[in-house]
Amino acid sequence: MGQLDAVLGNPATRRTFLKGTGVLAASGILAACRKNVDESGAATAPTGSIGPIEDEPGVLHAHEWAGYDAKWLYQDYLDAGYPQPKFSFLVNTEGALAKTAAGFDWDVTHPESGYIQDYLNMGALQPWDTSLMPNFKHLNPVIEASGQVDGKQYEIGLDWGYSAPLIRTDHLDATLDSYSYLFTDDAAGHISWFDTPWILQMAAIAQGMDPGHSFEMTDTELEDMKNYTIEKGQKNLYNIWVNYQDMWDDVQTGNVWATYAWPDAYVALKDKVDVAYIRPSGGTLAWVEGLVLRSDTENYHHAHAFADAWSAATVGTRLISSWGYGHANLEVDLSKIDPDVVKVFGLDDPEKNLSEPQSYLDRYQANRNAYNRAWNEVKASL
């Protein structure tokens, strides 16, 4: 957990305030002196020997989000008698990628599905053997499909969420059903964005672009969206949040009426102020995170047991109720979850609700640099 998070006391940060601050220094030096990860860039077959579990070192190294070392997330693993894993923490997936490229070792890590291809390009991953995971058959196939490349399961998709507008219903009409809440003049001075180029995609979707195409905009389309976002941002934006608790505070105090949010914000705020979480019916952007397996891991079987424990329905129930994140297990006991939360997540039919055209899951973007550069220009122009 970063210094600022320690100050703020965030319980479990996905994207923390000082994004990558510590990682930069370490990975910069490591990158310069790196050992060779994979020069070819091709996806690799497992290089670690897959022997019996008894021959494995046993102490799994999980490179995880801060807070994801909570024991209840892998309680079945501990109950089965496996040793406590060793955790190191990532601040963001980009930083984890940089460290991996620099030669940092781990057995499993927890990226967004859009970054699987980047890890594969480094030759850092091997596919999971899902037959070793009894819980895998209960996981949402739509989510698991996002973890596949060339038919191989490189990521066990576990936690997920939408990226959509959260609005104060006492200030804005909740019937709009669109990403346009994040740009509307009706909320001038009270709009908050997250620091992500997805804002450009949301601007495009709000103006009628197919959400699927928003992942692969042409240079001209990107330029148009950049200009539109700058114009709306200069006029209507309150701030760009980087720490989710700051955003919660701003919504609660009324500084912000419409914000980019994950469903956890709704879970945290719904009993405090009048809010609605808008999942645009024309297509909602959604993210998936899960565990990936290092190509040269010596803890092959331990890693599978760990991922299987994470996949349990009991973990899902608690993850949804406590943290406000979705979970891939379809056997989650909905009777133990607030009906309002079930509705917001679309948990009554998660397969349908996470499929296109309802939702568009995060994916690899070959042109990601262009999006990032456009987004940086937006921030610099506000």
Added chain:
Amino acid sequence: MAIDASAEIVTPPGRRRRRGTAKVNLGLISVPLLWLIVFFLIPVVLVALYSVGVLTLISYDKYLSLELWRYFLHSDTYLGGPLGRGLFWKSLKMSFGVSITCVILAYPVAYMLALVAGRRRYTLLLVIITPFLTSYLLRVLAWRVLLNPQGVIEAVLRNGGLVADGSQISWLYNSTFAVYLVLAYSWVPFVALPIFVSLESLDLQMLEASSDLGASRLQTFRKVTLPMSMPGVIAAFVFVFIPTIGEYVTPQIVGGKAGYLFGNVIQSSFSSSFDWQLGSAMSVFMLAAVAILLAIFGRYLNMRSVTE
């Protein structure tokens, strides 16, 4: 003339001493020199190599290209021409303004401590510095509590009837002003130190002589004290200017959308944007710009006297 082969050739003691001194000097300078080479020069070279694609995070991505330099140098957003509206100039102006403000605020404090406070000067110096021994982040976050729309300052003004209910002071928080204020606050004590040292080492007889020759207090200050303390003032200015030009934490905490600075783009490029080549190009550019500016300051403000 017969030469006694057995006679020992004796090095004159003076030369031996000089050689010994040279060895000591070399030994003394080698550690900091090595430090600078390993932790400054080599990293700068590595960053420069990243900026042209000779080094990349992912090996197969390696290619030599000036494309990112071209993109950056032609960008209206980041540069926008000499003294234009680009983000770099915004950061430069901010840093310059903060440095000047800090020097102006710190000088009277340092003057009082060095020339007025007498024997209590070090105690008072410690008192002034003490709050700044706490975490930098904590102090910046404390400003957020003060400046935000529900914060102490607006609450006091609202209760005093100076701000109408329901309205906000838009320039107080999430603004360039907030960044300026917090940066100036953060750096004032560090600026006071070199000025204090410079004033403390003043030869007081010079001030007495000035007075004896009929100069008023103001004239003495203008003609004697201030010029003689300039090395400390310049050092103080540079102390603030260099770190604040690349600042990104304070803008992120209190600057909002308006406080975004050049350092934020660099930080973003290296982290969430995963665009080390662009970040490296910007870093090298900033380093070069700062070096040029320091050379200019040094030329016009007699920087050499700082080191003498």
